[in-house]
Amino acid sequence: MSQLLNDSSACSAFSRRSFLRSASAALVAAPILTEAHFARAASMSTAAAVPEFSMKGIYLDANENPLGPSETARKAIANIIPNGGRYAPPLYFDLMKLYAEQMGVPVDHVMVYDGSSPPLHYSSLAFTSPSKSFVCGNPTYEAGQRAAEIAGAKVHGVPLAKDYSHDVEAMVKADPNAGLIYICNPNNPTGTITSKEQIDYAVANKPAGAVILVDEAYIHLADATSAIDHVKAGKDVIILRTFSKIYGMAGIRCGFVIARPDLLRKIENFGQAPMPITGMIAAQASLLDPDLVPTRKKIIGDTRNNTFAWLKANNYSFIPSQSNCFMVDVKRPGPQIRALMAKDGVYIGRTWAAWPTYVRVTVGLPSEMQAFQASFKKAMDTPAAAFNETPVGRIYRDGIYV
Numbered sequence: 001m002s003q004l005l006n007d008s009s010a011c012s013a014f015s016r017r018s019f020l021r022s023a024s025a026a027l028v029a030a031p032i033l034t035e036a037h038f039a040r041a042a043s044m045s046t047a048a049a050v051p052e053f054s055m056k057g058i059y060l061d062a063n064e065n066p067l068g069p070s071e072t073a074r075k076a077i078a079n080i081i082p083n084g085g086r087y088a089p090p091l092y093f094d095l096m097k098l099y100a101e102q103m104g105v106p107v108d109h110v111m112v113y114d115g116s117s118p119p120l121h122y123s124s125l126a127f128t129s130p131s132k133s134f135v136c137g138n139p140t141y142e143a144g145q146r147a148a149e150i151a152g153a154k155v156h157g158v159p160l161a162k163d164y165s166h167d168v169e170a171m172v173k174a175d176p177n178a179g180l181i182y183i184c185n186p187n188n189p190t191g192t193i194t195s196k197e198q199i200d201y202a203v204a205n206k207p208a209g210a211v212i213l214v215d216e217a218y219i220h221l222a223d224a225t226s227a228i229d230h231v232k233a234g235k236d237v238i239i240l241r242t243f244s245k246i247y248g249m250a251g252i253r254c255g256f257v258i259a260r261p262d263l264l265r266k267i268e269n270f271g272q273a274p275m276p277i278t279g280m281i282a283a284q285a286s287l288l289d290p291d292l293v294p295t296r297k298k299i300i301g302d303t304r305n306n307t308f309a310w311l312k313a314n315n316y317s318f319i320p321s322q323s324n325c326f327m328v329d330v331k332r333p334g335p336q337i338r339a340l341m342a343k344d345g346v347y348i349g350r351t352w353a354a355w356p357t358y359v360r361v362t363v364g365l366p367s368e369m370q371a372f373q374a375s376f377k378k379a380m381d382t383p384a385a386a387f388n389e390t391p392v393g394r395i396y397r398d399g400i401y402v
């Protein structure tokens with residue numbers, strides 16, 4: 001621990017980074033939403049309610065990783081617990097230094113957060129406004145859009161292309177006054193890829209003044225190329241990464257934003273993150289484990305592909321995904337199937353307004369996907385019924401959804 005408390009040389013490297021910068025931007029009071037909020041809010045409907053959260057059900061609704069933190073991360077967490085009374089700033093610096101090295105960018109191009117939700121939220125607040133719109137795919141992950149709405153921005157949801165990639169040509173043309181163009185790669189909820197060439201096109205053809213945010217939350221699970229070279233080239237590009245997906249740390253919390261320092265500063269003006277030392281030490285241990293990403297990519301990929309083989313053999317329609325989630329067309333309002341499966345304690349994901357007959361399913365453990373198959377088949381064999389979903393709400397606050 002003494003090492004933790006000593007002034008590390010890394011600290012001085014950060015002395016010009018205003019790590020304690022007070023937020024000077026106009027703050028917009030708004031909740032930071034993450035996948036768990038959207039997933040649980042979707043479940044809090046009259047018919048598909050998860051009665052009370054317990055760890056007993058089979059949760060395939062929030063793109064979580066049932067493998068949890070790796071063995072080395074667990075050990076690191078256990079070892080750091082006695083030091084939990086410390087803020088331990090050198091850990092911040094050491095982690096950012098390691099991350100920057102691994103990503104091949106200068107250390108002033110990265111900032112650590114407790115997940116990627118905060119920098120996603122802050123990016124929307126920083127780069128959109130009533131006169132600067134938010135452009136995204138449709139369907140895509142909703143959190144950035146929700147924050148942009150709070151900033152008073154217009155949202156342009158551009159339908160995905162026929163191959164379920166982002167239609168970047170339409171996206172860059174959507175609004176000459178775009179403030180933020182959000183590309184989720186692989187996309188949540190489809191798990192589909194937008195090629196590097198398409199992202200290059202977006203960067204080259206975006207409106208002047210627009211910033212492109214590439215959300216790479218799921219990139220380790222797929223054969224997609226990162227857009228980080230655009231950050232290295234000094235472009236108006238922000239990359240988001242999280243430890244919530246392949247690293248299995250959604251409940252432990254760690255994520256990064258990678259961008260030019262002037263862009264980072266605009267994001268940081270809305271907030272930095274008081275990091276849990278457990279999250280930082282687990283992220284560090286995970287980054288130092290060379291087997292973690294390939295091993296888990298294979299485990300999750302094999303389970304996903306086995307599920308696809310079963311869906312295909314049973315003539316169900318689904319969108320081939322490279323991620324830990326996929327969309328399946330249930331040919332009736334999606335929440336009907338979700339509600340039927342909830343009765344079996346199998347909680348699948350939500351439906352997006354653009355595709356009302358599709359539900360998103362997260363890839364769980366092989367045993368969980370066996371339970372999924374049994375429950376899904378049973379639900380699909382149940383005749384479609386009149387069904388009114390009455391959402392209770394969408395934001396979790398003080399124990400309730402409002």
Ligand SMILES: Cc1ncc(COP(=O)(O)O)c(C=O)c1O
Pocket residue numbers: 034035062063114115116117118120141184188215217241242243244250254255
């Ligand atoms: C595309 C995408 N981006 C960002 C996040 C935020 O994740 P976290 O805050 O856990 O890092 C999620 C969560 O599922 C996501 O799906």
